[in-house]
Amino acid sequence: MFQYQFMGYAFLASTFIAITCGVVGVYVVARSFSFLAHTLSEIGFAGAAFAVFIGIAPLWGMLLFTLLGSISVGELSMHSDQKESSISAISALFIGLGVLFLAISGSNSRYATNILFGSIIGVDEEGVIQLVILSIIVLLLIFIVQRQLNFDSFDHIGALAHGIKTGLIGVIFLIALAMAVSIGSQIVGSLLVFILLTLPSSTARYLGKTISSMIAWSISIALIGVWAGLYLGFITDWPVTFFISVIEVVIYLTAYFVHVIRHRL
């Protein structure tokens, strides 16, 4: 399968995306940001549609919109009593905008499908380089603040009591999350990027008892999903996104039931 260059690119890009989403996802789940991650992917869809409309690469439109979106949604949800409703409102607005941008740019529906469901097989050399660089930036961002981010995400009140600047840490994490959503969308699409951001890390919570072991599990499970997904997509010609979703869900449910059974006994 690797005699095809596009498969080589696809594996390289998806490996970095899986690592990034695996790491970021541990904090998404710890901070109960799953819904926010989902909303950000819809904002990313609008961003990609906007990029098509003004004629730039979808990735840049996604980055722009998700960065603006994550900061504003983050602010709103921190200060609003109706966190979920305010996120829903923003999500609705951006889906509407996405549909509008696609309609007025006159692009065909294939483009929309690619944005929504991903198009990893279509990644070229330039795309791979961009994704790898962006992944490394996200991982570096997390690494720089990891001690404070660990404390704040897993014990917010304790972190406050220790004088950690939790507001600043929150903003830095939202930036990392926005970037992770944008690059993750390139492989599973903006509708399903939250799979990679939430399922491997949710599974990891059943398997690891330290943050580093959860990160290791989360990365491994994300990698299994994308690698097996690409392989199965290659040999069956069915959508890669379908396989990734199913694999991640099966791994999650297995871990969940094992956890439940163990605790019943």
Next chain:
Amino acid sequence: MILTVKNLTMEFDTKTVFEDLNFDLKEGSMTALLGPNGTGKTTLINILMKLLSPTSGSFQFKNNVKLGYVPQFRNIDAEYPLSIKAFVGLNAPLIKKGKVKQQIQHELEETHLTSIQNTRMGEASGGQKQRAYLAQALLDQPNMIILDEATASLDPVAKEELMKLIKHLNQKHGMTVLFVTHDVPLARKYMDEYLYLNNGTIKQGKMSEFDGDYE
């Protein structure tokens, strides 16, 4: 004196929480901060921890003070994944060298958590969790510790165990203790002095002579 408070006043909008508080704490003392619910005990602690700014007045800790603080509420639900050991070490450097690992083990031992250090925090009992919060604060090597309603949700046995631990820290390590509680009988049993915050004013004295009008 390890802490001197002068004319401390706190107002939220138009409501005065307390006015002109004056008191000081001796090094190595065991003081209960008493008072009915909603009287501003936590507000006072938040000011001392510099998490809130007072409306007026001032306070001064001794130069060499190193504060440990165990806040009142934590978000630890039944599904919380970290082990007790990992939770205690959240405040430690990321890459844990031998010395840090030793310190973590020492605090786990001190708080009687060594044998259950690999239990998940979500599965720990109320008393075990509370001791883990204490161990996490002790990792900073404080010489003064502030505990906010640490025994509020504990059963009698866990309460006694925690209080004995705090007494031990005070007697063996000379740690200054400020223990916020509304449990007067418990304070009578374990604390030496009291601060009584009520109706915006504060009284100070020996715990054995406490005659506050609420119990």
